[in-house]
Amino acid sequence: MLLFFALPAYSAIESDDFTDESKRLRFYQLTRELRCPKCQNQDIADSNAPIAADLRREIRRLLDEGQSNEQITAHMVSRYGEFVRYKPALNRHTWLLWFGPALLLLLGSAVLGALIIRRKPAPPQSTALSAAEQARLTALLKGTTDA
Template sequence: MRPLEDAVTAWASSRASLLPQVGRRLFAMVLLMLASASIAQAAIDAYTFKDEAERARYTELTRELRCPKCQNQDIADSNAPIAADLRKEIYRMLGEGQSNQQIIDFMVDRYGEFVRYKPELNAHTWLLWFGPAGLLLGGVLLIGVIVVRRRGQRSEDADVLSDEERQRLAHLLDKNHE
């Protein structure tokens, strides 16, 4: 096995002068590929707006609505075809002069409350809004009950010895000191 190691070491040392050049080129190539991959994934919509207020409304709406396919992305960042359709629909509805609430209501009617990142508080979503606080409060109460019970057990355990046992214990302790 030693001749093989020697051959590998010799080959590596003969190539040592080429290694920095190849390493730099490889690093530059990997960096370029990573940069171009992130650019290629960006969602690009070329919409023209009549003013900046309408552009701001469009941006706000596309950030507020969730992509039905991606689920953890807003439709502004998603590359899914359905997200592109939703962006196009929002642009169309803005052009028709509909309000933000009308557009959101349309999307909720079509895709359900799930399409909103911040669902309204109603009978269907109260658990979503108050469930985490309820679980936290329940956990704190449970820990409190456990602590109180354990403290109560300790005080009860301190008076467990009878008079006879105390006398015997005192006798044993006195015996050990002698």
């Protein structure tokens, strides 16, 4: 149990001493918004991969140079591609990513609606027996088969 609670002490972000609190917050925000190219489903703040450490150092260097968050993100995207962003920009290459789930939901709703509309109601089934069927049933229950 103690080991479980000690895990946050081994976080991947290096303990850099920032001279400015706003830089520290920007660093934290940027490392949460960018994906590790090796881990693929982890941000670079949580990744222990060597490339994530390199990216954190690169972000720190760019922050020290005075670049804005947009410039830093653009630099990372130009170097690693749009994949490095958790929230890719809306453009002609990513429109399906943004609108694909809504399109699938609409398409599924249309197909379901069409199936419901086209479904024919089942014909009513009669539970009453004809006179001949009733006579045969009575004969079967009595044990005779002369009907």
